Structure formats: C-alpha cells, structure tokens
Amino acid sequence: MGEENGMGKEEMRMGEMEGGRAMEVEMARENFYPLPLYSHEDVVKDRALFMDSMRRFHHSMGTKLSIPVLGGKEIDLHLLYKEVTQRGGLEKVILEKKLREVVMAFSFPPTTTSASFVLRNHYLSLLHHYEQVYFFGAQGPPVPPAASCLTKTPKIKLERHPDASDLTTKKSRRRKREHAEPRSKEPHHFTVTGSIDRKFEYGYFVTVKVGQETLHGVLFHVEQPGEASSSASVLPPANAAAMNGAPTEAKRRKKRRRRSSDPAHPKPSRSAYNFYFAEQYSKLKALYPGRDKEFSKMIGESWSRLDAEEKQVYLDRGVEDKERYRKEMEYWEKQKLQQEVMGEELSTAKNDEPE
Known part of the structure; x- marks a missing residue:
C-alpha cells in the first residue's frame, strides 16, 4: 500500500513537471515570462538549483546561455546574481553606485580592467x-x-522660475536692441590691385591686394552667354585633387576593388567606436524593432556619456584589432611577394627552354 502511494506521488510530481514545461513553452511562444520553478531564497542558497533554473529559463525565453569569461576565468553567475539582488537589484545598484562593491566580491586579478562595466x-x-x-x-x-542600466544616469537640469531681476535685465536688453543703430545694408567698396602670376589651361593663378591684406588665389574661366557649352572650358580639371596630392575618387574605387578582388586580403581593423556601435545596435534592435533610423543618434549619445573606464574596454579592443590587422597584412604581403617571385621564376624558366 505504501509502495502504491509512493508511486502515485512520483507520478503526480512527474505530471506537475511536465505541465510546468508545457506552460513554459506556451508562455515563451506568446513572448511572456515563464513562471519561476523555485523561490528566490532557494536559488540564492543552492548553486545547482540556480544553474538549473537559469538554463531552463533561457530555454523558455528562446535565448542562449553561455558562461562569459573575464580575467581568464569563467564569471560566477550565481555569485553575481546573489551580490546584486542582496543590494536591491541592478537598477538600484547602479543608481546608488554600488557596482564596485559587487566587483570586490570576485577578487579579480589587478590586471583586469573595467570589471564593473563588463x-x-x-x-x-x-x-x-x-x-x-x-x-x-x-x-x-x-x-x-x-x-539608467543601459547608460550613465543623465544629469537633470532643474528649471528656475525667473525673478524680478531677470525680467528687468531682459527689458533693458530689448530696449538696447530697439535703440541700436540699424546696420548698413549697402555694399562696402575697396580698392583692389592684383597681378597674374601664372596661366594654366583653365584660368590663372593670381595675387590680389585688398587694402593692407595680400591674398593668393585661382581664377577659372566662366562660360559667357552665347559661348558653346564646353565642360572643358568652364570646369576645373577632373584630376585637380590629384594635382594637389589628394587621392581621387577613381583611385579610392580602384583600391577598394583591388582589396575586394582578393579573398585572402585581411579584413580592415575596426575602431573602438565601431565595436561599441555593433554591440549596442544588436541590443537596441531587439528592444526597439522598427526604429533603426534612430539608433545612430542614440548610440552616439550613449558613447559620449561613457566615462574613461568604460571606454577603455573598447579602446583596448580597437588596439588589439589594429595589431591583428598589422600582422595579417605583413603575412599577406609576404605571401603575395613569394607568389610574384615564383611567377617570375616560372616565366623565366619557360623563356629559357629551347624551342
């Protein structure tokens, strides 16, 4: 009889678990939070219960649980949850600036930078x-x-009601503007003298003296009414930028084409802001779908509010990626040179063969 009761309880427990899983799946399908499997006190006391509930929670939400690494060691998520919740939750920890207290519980090595931000x-x-x-x-x-959890807490600007002195100051300023002499709208006349230094195909290099000031410039031919429309006689040369030493658009396109035509060409390095932008963009896209056009401004404002310690995380990643690109470029150029040498040797060997 006792055995039958034991089996009945076991079946009931299994049924409850199956029902709980079914409810989790149904809620996840509707994008609702699943019901908790254990109490907060139980998961804080028992690390195994915490990890089990975490895995099942992320499975129900359709998200992936992966243990992050910091300072060469896996982050203890159970300890992190316990330290944050005993201080009232993450939002309260950030507003009361207690994140450093949480970090101290982990005993990270001194070489670990920006632990609080990570x-x-x-x-x-x-x-x-x-x-x-x-x-x-x-x-x-x-x-x-x-x-407040996503960025630093913005400073609040308090509005101040104007007092009598403010109103008096505003009135006096208005009176000054009203009695101020109107600015003359007539054009100024100057005596200008100049000389042509050199002639080129599309105009002249000139030196002009205006009053006590000497100016150097370029005069281009301008099409007059009745003249044949000729782009060559009106416009400056297309390679004017190249004459000044600046890379032309054609050169830039050619360089991009050359880089993209070689699949082995190293991927260009990314800046600190590039890394931050990519990270924040994926988060914002999940939180605010359909508002992609606003993300650039939101991320730019968020980046400007980061302090030096928070930015250092991305600056370090930018330096690492720059070093990666430098090493990969050295290797790529060496390989390319070897291929060119081998090609020349093969070509020479073919030419030396007797006919």
Missing part, C-alpha cells in the same frame, strides 16, 4: 530578465532594462 553588460544580457521573474516576481511580457 559585469554590468553580462548581467543585462544574461540575468536581467531572470532577476525580474525570480527576484521581483514579474509576470507577462518581458520588462526592458531601465535607462
């Missing part, structure tokens, strides 16, 4: 929605991160 980013991508369900008890559609 941990914040990983928390947003892996633990934010989990925190909403297990710590705050959120239900329904996903809750986007607060603006």
Whole structure:
C-alpha cells in the first residue's frame, strides 16, 4: 500500500513537471515570462538549483546561455546574481553606485580592467530578465532594462522660475536692441590691385591686394552667354585633387576593388567606436524593432556619456584589432611577394627552354 502511494506521488510530481514545461513553452511562444520553478531564497542558497533554473529559463525565453569569461576565468553567475539582488537589484545598484562593491566580491586579478562595466553588460544580457521573474516576481511580457542600466544616469537640469531681476535685465536688453543703430545694408567698396602670376589651361593663378591684406588665389574661366557649352572650358580639371596630392575618387574605387578582388586580403581593423556601435545596435534592435533610423543618434549619445573606464574596454579592443590587422597584412604581403617571385621564376624558366 505504501509502495502504491509512493508511486502515485512520483507520478503526480512527474505530471506537475511536465505541465510546468508545457506552460513554459506556451508562455515563451506568446513572448511572456515563464513562471519561476523555485523561490528566490532557494536559488540564492543552492548553486545547482540556480544553474538549473537559469538554463531552463533561457530555454523558455528562446535565448542562449553561455558562461562569459573575464580575467581568464569563467564569471560566477550565481555569485553575481546573489551580490546584486542582496543590494536591491541592478537598477538600484547602479543608481546608488554600488557596482564596485559587487566587483570586490570576485577578487579579480589587478590586471583586469573595467570589471564593473563588463559585469554590468553580462548581467543585462544574461540575468536581467531572470532577476525580474525570480527576484521581483514579474509576470507577462518581458520588462526592458531601465535607462539608467543601459547608460550613465543623465544629469537633470532643474528649471528656475525667473525673478524680478531677470525680467528687468531682459527689458533693458530689448530696449538696447530697439535703440541700436540699424546696420548698413549697402555694399562696402575697396580698392583692389592684383597681378597674374601664372596661366594654366583653365584660368590663372593670381595675387590680389585688398587694402593692407595680400591674398593668393585661382581664377577659372566662366562660360559667357552665347559661348558653346564646353565642360572643358568652364570646369576645373577632373584630376585637380590629384594635382594637389589628394587621392581621387577613381583611385579610392580602384583600391577598394583591388582589396575586394582578393579573398585572402585581411579584413580592415575596426575602431573602438565601431565595436561599441555593433554591440549596442544588436541590443537596441531587439528592444526597439522598427526604429533603426534612430539608433545612430542614440548610440552616439550613449558613447559620449561613457566615462574613461568604460571606454577603455573598447579602446583596448580597437588596439588589439589594429595589431591583428598589422600582422595579417605583413603575412599577406609576404605571401603575395613569394607568389610574384615564383611567377617570375616560372616565366623565366619557360623563356629559357629551347624551342
């Protein structure tokens, strides 16, 4: 009898688990948060329960859970969740500037830079929605991160009501503008003397003296009414930029074509801002679909609000990518030179063969 009761309880437990999984799948399909499997206190106490609930949560949400690495070691997500939630959640930690306290719990090596910024980013991508369900008890559609979590808290400009002194100052300024002498709209006349230094196909190089000032410039031929329309007589030469030493558009296109025609050509290096832009663009696209045209401005403003420590993460990546490009270019040029030498040797050998 006891055995039958035990089997009945086991079947009920399995049924509940299957029902829970089915509900998770159904909620994920409707883009709703799944129900928590355990209490917040249980996942904080038991690391195994935490990891199990994390994997199943990300599976239900259709997202991928991968353990990030910092300072050569995997980040302990359980410790990160525990340290942040015991301080009231990520938004409160950032507003109260307690992120450094969270970092201190990890004992990262001294060589690890910008740990607080990196941990914040990983928390947003892996633990934010989990925190909403297990710590705050959120239900329904996903809750986007607060603006203070995405960027630094913007400074608030308080509006001040004008007092009597302000009004007096404004009135006096208005009176001054009204009684100010109107500016003369008549053209100024100067005595101009000049000389032609040199003639070229499309005009002249000249030196002009205006008052006490000496100016150097170029005069181009201008088409007069009745003259035949000739682009050669009116426009400056197409290679004027090349004459001044600047690369022409044709040269730039040729260089791009040459680079794209060789599949082995190294990929150009990316700047720090390029890395930041790509990272933020993917996040914004998930949060605000259909607003792509606004992303450039939003990312530019977000970048300008980063402090030196936060920017250093991307600056380091830019330096690493520049070094990668330099090494790959050296190798590519060496390989190309070897191929050219081999081609010349083969050509010489063919020419030396007796007929």
